[in-house]
Amino acid sequence: MWRYLGRTIVERLLLLVLISIVSHAVVHLAPGSPAEVDSLNPMMKAEDVLKIRKSFHLDEPLHVQYWYWLSDLFSGELRSFRDNQPVLPRIWDRFLNSLPLFAATTLIVWGLSFPLGIAAAIRRGSRFDRATTFLAYTLISVPGFFLSYVVILGMSRTFDLPILGNRTIGVEGASAFVQVMDRLWHLVTPALMSAMTGIAILSRYVRTQMLEVIGEDYVRTARAKGLPEDEVVYGHALRNALLPFVTMFGFLLPGMIGGSVIFEQIFAWPGLGRLGYEAVLGRDFPTILTLNFFAAVLTLVGVLISDLLYALVDPRIRLS
Amino acid sequence: MSGPLLEIEELSVSFPSDAGALPAVRSVGFAIAPGQTVALVGESGSGKSVTALAAMGLLPPSTRVSGSVRFEGRELLRLAPSELRKVRGGSIAMVFQEPMTSLNPVLRIGRQIEEVLALHRGFDAVRARAEAIELLGHVGIASPERRVDQYPHELSGGMKQRVMLAMAVAGRPKLLIADEPTTALDVTIQAQILKLLRTLCREQNMALLLITHDFGIVAHFAEQVNVMYGGKIVERAPVVPLFASPSHPYTRALLAAMPRAELGRARLEAIPGRVPALDQMPAGCPFAPRCKLAFDRCVEMPPLSRVLGDSTGQHVACWAVETETT
Numbered sequence: 001m002w003r004y005l006g007r008t009i010v011e012r013l014l015l016l017v018l019i020s021i022v023s024h025a026v027v028h029l030a031p032g033s034p035a036e037v038d039s040l041n042p043m044m045k046a047e048d049v050l051k052i053r054k055s056f057h058l059d060e061p062l063h064v065q066y067w068y069w070l071s072d073l074f075s076g077e078l079r080s081f082r083d084n085q086p087v088l089p090r091i092w093d094r095f096l097n098s099l100p101l102f103a104a105t106t107l108i109v110w111g112l113s114f115p116l117g118i119a120a121a122i123r124r125g126s127r128f129d130r131a132t133t134f135l136a137y138t139l140i141s142v143p144g145f146f147l148s149y150v151v152i153l154g155m156s157r158t159f160d161l162p163i164l165g166n167r168t169i170g171v172e173g174a175s176a177f178v179q180v181m182d183r184l185w186h187l188v189t190p191a192l193m194s195a196m197t198g199i200a201i202l203s204r205y206v207r208t209q210m211l212e213v214i215g216e217d218y219v220r221t222a223r224a225k226g227l228p229e230d231e232v233v234y235g236h237a238l239r240n241a242l243l244p245f246v247t248m249f250g251f252l253l254p255g256m257i258g259g260s261v262i263f264e265q266i267f268a269w270p271g272l273g274r275l276g277y278e279a280v281l282g283r284d285f286p287t288i289l290t291l292n293f294f295a296a297v298l299t300l301v302g303v304l305i306s307d308l309l310y311a312l313v314d315p316r317i318r319l320s
Numbered sequence: 321m322s323g324p325l326l327e328i329e330e331l332s333v334s335f336p337s338d339a340g341a342l343p344a345v346r347s348v349g350f351a352i353a354p355g356q357t358v359a360l361v362g363e364s365g366s367g368k369s370v371t372a373l374a375a376m377g378l379l380p381p382s383t384r385v386s387g388s389v390r391f392e393g394r395e396l397l398r399l400a401p402s403e404l405r406k407v408r409g410g411s412i413a414m415v416f417q418e419p420m421t422s423l424n425p426v427l428r429i430g431r432q433i434e435e436v437l438a439l440h441r442g443f444d445a446v447r448a449r450a451e452a453i454e455l456l457g458h459v460g461i462a463s464p465e466r467r468v469d470q471y472p473h474e475l476s477g478g479m480k481q482r483v484m485l486a487m488a489v490a491g492r493p494k495l496l497i498a499d500e501p502t503t504a505l506d507v508t509i510q511a512q513i514l515k516l517l518r519t520l521c522r523e524q525n526m527a528l529l530l531i532t533h534d535f536g537i538v539a540h541f542a543e544q545v546n547v548m549y550g551g552k553i554v555e556r557a558p559v560v561p562l563f564a565s566p567s568h569p570y571t572r573a574l575l576a577a578m579p580r581a582e583l584g585r586a587r588l589e590a591i592p593g594r595v596p597a598l599d600q601m602p603a604g605c606p607f608a609p610r611c612k613l614a615f616d617r618c619v620e621m622p623p624l625s626r627v628l629g630d631s632t633g634q635h636v637a638c639w640a641v642e643t644e645t646t
Contacts, residue, residue, distance in 0.1 A: 217421040223378055224416075225436050225487070226409035229401075239426050315426060315471040 004319040008307075012300045016293075023292040024066045027285055033058065034081045034283040056081055056285075069289055081284045091275065091290060095256075097166055098271035100183065101264075102256045104191035109198035116199070117206025118241075122233060124211060132203065139200035148193045148266050155189045162186045164268045194263040206241070213241040243314055250306025253298040257291060323393070324351035325527050326375070326412075326495055331387035333367075333374045333551075335598070341384060342598035344370045346551040348387075350544075352495065357521065357528040359542035359559075361535065361574075365595045367551040368531045369417075372497045376414060377404050391495070410440040413488035417500035419480035423472040429456075430468035433487050440491035455486040459516060478509035482516065489520055495527045496520075502537070514541070535578050539563060547571050550596060550606025553625070557634040567628060567636040570607045605639065613640035 034056060053059045057068050072078040078087040120129040139147075155161040162168065162185055171182050213219065214237050222236040261273035272291065279287035311317045333345040345367040352358045360368045373379050375389045375396060389396040391407060399407070408414075416422045424432060433455060434448035443451060449468070456464035459482040472480055481501060488496055498517060502510035514537065521528050530541055538545055538559065545562050547555040547570065555568040566572045576589040593610040602608055608618040617639045625637040 217416060217418055218424040220378060221416065221422045221484075221487075222424070224376060224408055224414040226405040226407070226439060226491075227435065228405060236424050236427070240424070243426075313426070316473045 001319055008304065012304065016296055016300060019296040020070070020289075020293055021066065023296075024069065024289055025062060027288055027292075028062055028065065032283050034285060069286060072286070073290060073293070078286050078290060080279075080287055082282050082287075087286050087290050091272070091287075091294065094270060094272045094275045097269065098256050098260065098264075098273070100187055101166070101190055101194070101260065101269060101271060104187050105195045105198065105260075106252060108191060108195040109202055112195075112199050113202035113206055117203040118210050118233075118238070120203070121207045121210035121214065129207075136200040136204055139196050144193065144197055145262055145266055147196065148263070151189065151193060152266075161189050163189050166269055166271075190263055190267040190269055193266075194260060206245070209244060210237065210241045213237045216240070239313070243310070246309045246313055247306050249309065250302035250304075251299070253302035254295045256298065257295045325354045325356075325392060326352040326529070327388075327390045328371070328375060329388045329390075331371060331374060331389060332385070333370050333379065334384045336382050336384070337599070339599050343601060344551055344598060345374065348548070348551070348553050350546050350553065350556060352527050352529060352544075354494065355521075355525045355527055356544065357530060357542050358544045358546065359530045359532060359538045360546050360548060361532060361538055362548035363533060363595050365598075366548040368548050369499050370551075371548070372414070372499055372529065372531055376408055376412065376497070378408075378414075406440070409436055409493075410491045411493055412495045412497065413491055413493035414497045414499065415481070415484050415488050415501050417503050419477055419484055419504065422484060423480055425472055428469055428471060429475070429483050433468075433483070433490055436487055436490040451490070452486075455490055456483070459483070459486045459489075459520075460512075461486075477505055478513060481505060481509075481513050485513075485516060485520065489524065489526070492524065493526060495529065497529045497531070499531045500533070501530075503532075503534075535563075535575060547574070550601060551598075552606060552622075552637065553635075554607065554638065555634070555636045556625070557632065557636075561632040561634050565632075565634075567634060567641050568607075568638050569611045569613050569640060573610075605637075611640070615640070 034052070050059075057065055060068075069078070073088075076086070076088055079085060080087055080090070116132055120132045123129050152163045156163050166183060166186050167179070168182050168186075171179055174182070214233075216237075218240075219232060219237050222232045227235070257272045257276060260269075260271055261277050263269065264271045264274040265277070275287065276291045278284075279291065307319070311319045328351070329349045331345055331348045332343065334341040334343045336342075348367070348371055350358065350360075360371065362368050370379070374383070374385045377396065377399075379385065385397060387397070391412065394407075396404065396407065423429065430449060430452050433452040434443075434445070437443040437448040437451050438445075453464045453468050456467055461467050461479060461482055467475070467479075472483075475483065484501075496517075501517065502513050505513060517528070518541065520526065528541075530537070532538060542559050545555075545557055545559050546553045547562075547568065549570050555562070555566070555571045557567075562571065563575070566575055570591075573589070573591045577591060579588060591610055596602060596606060596609065602619065604617070604619045604621050605611070605614070605623050608614040611618065621639075623637045623639045625635050628634040628636060628641075
């Protein structure tokens, strides 16, 4: 176990270095230079472009630039190309904003998909099953942004729910309780909307998986023993049906950066996804690269957690 | 002995499909006396397993089952679910063909046995564990106190089937239904498991419904034999007259297809054709398309089961046999 952990961590660190080199190369090879973002500006002259290139070290070979980025990242000196502000504190701020939205969305998706999918599988072909199937395919088919705008109308008019940003501007002066409630209030609509497609897709997976397991021989054995139906479903079938989702859990973490761009944009949520999106538009290499780097770290950590969890819940898996 | 333990009459099972109901079992009837071993023999797809599963109420709810299955005088097909659960695993236990997949892979084998003990014999956790270890030892598993905490994947196929047997006898059943219990195992292991099965039946005076396609097993085990074909019982007889003078052309063909030492290197006689699909069941005798003796009436009308004249207790459903004897 400990040997496995030691070896896998070393392997994953090496992989991380490789990922950072490749993503550095990709970002630099993509068309559009940070020095030419403002090319239509009449005040911009050729020598200005050269000056910008020099100050950002863009005129140096790629491996030298990679080295600049890496040493700046670890000394904490890394600054944005756009406003010369430190990159790491900004990412940390945005991370703290993204975290509650991510956590709430995940909680809603996983909390609802499993009961829905299991209930639909147990009562296969029932009215409930057909209704959830219809609803799920509707939610998958309707674009999230369209549904969001419809819901925004309803939510803000009927319930007076906030639909922009993650807090009321100027709320900082209020008591801690008011601040927390204000944040929670802002979370409701964005979290619900970004969870919709997730619920639709995951509950389908759960249903399929559960149906497959209910047809297994050992479930028939459990019935032949005379166990009550609840015990058959929850004691014998469910644990087997849940196994594949442990793997999925690991891939959730990086979703915090990439998965939320659209909803952060719609609800003006100052999160990581939007930070990345704006950085790409502005060719802000240090921010893009650092976000990429953290996405890679989150992925590798997530997969490691999945592997460990899998060994924990499935007796057939041995870490070696 | 007062009457049979299990009595099946006119049992029919059909599966709904887009092409209409598919008849898997048609008017099957037989009885098992307490402590008796009865075999249900036939090729794959002849309806053996479906008959057993229907009797236990283990088929999917969409399946249509009609007829009567009486166990100790009680009608199982119309029993309330909670009452039926007391019978399942309690008075009637079942062992399946695939020991590899019939045990739950994520639960310790001890827990899977203890479940039965708690449910049908009311044991508390401590007693159930002690009894589970006892049972594992009894079915011939070495160092049962260690095995009890293992998972199915840590056991060999033969050991898994032993665990299945321990689980089945844990509820002290009066009838054990064994559905091809050795088909998935190596020949040497098969013999061990069959021996164990016989020992267990004798010790507990347990009746056995043995479902198999292997006449070798039937010859060694069964007292009464039901030969199934196309969802029907085509011949029923005590084991000695069945092997001595098989009457139904299908039984004869099956026995002719069995390898025997005295035949030496002679070619085995295969039955031409194959079992008809459920949606292509012939109107008359299901075996007619493959039968050498078939004539017009066989194709037109299904033969009824008749007792053969010579008091051996042989029943056969065949037009050709009747014309022979009368």
